[in-house]
Amino acid sequence: MISPVKIWRRQKEIRKLIGKKGRVVAWTKIFTPGSDFKKYAPYPVVLVELENKEKIYGQLVDHEKEDLKTGSQVISILRKVRASSSDGVIAYGVKFKPL
Numbered sequence: 001m002i003s004p005v006k007i008w009r010r011q012k013e014i015r016k017l018i019g020k021k022g023r024v025v026a027w028t029k030i031f032t033p034g035s036d037f038k039k040y041a042p043y044p045v046v047l048v049e050l051e052n053k054e055k056i057y058g059q060l061v062d063h064e065k066e067d068l069k070t071g072s073q074v075i076s077i078l079r080k081v082r083a084s085s086s087d088g089v090i091a092y093g094v095k096f097k098p099l
Helices: 002-015 035-040
Strands: 021-030 044-052 057-058 073-080 092-098
Touching: 002 092, 044 073, 057 073, 057 092
Parallel strands: none
Antiparallel strands: 021 044, 021 073, 044 057, 073 092
């Protein structure tokens, strides 16, 4: 479970990253995820170099097989990253979607 306080503190960081375009530098597929993500396996994770040369990583969503390659153009989006906790708090984070 993630603390609502931690979610609240991260919102400023996340807000700055939404809508940024970049290109895939490296990628991998996760076949054995942690317990919170087992229902999504296998899923791709990409390392993205944004237009400002900052590098961040995240899950690639809404993609086709041909989108999963080095050099692909992506955009950062806000998506749910975990199911709601017992407190009813839903955690959102940055993921990537092909352009």
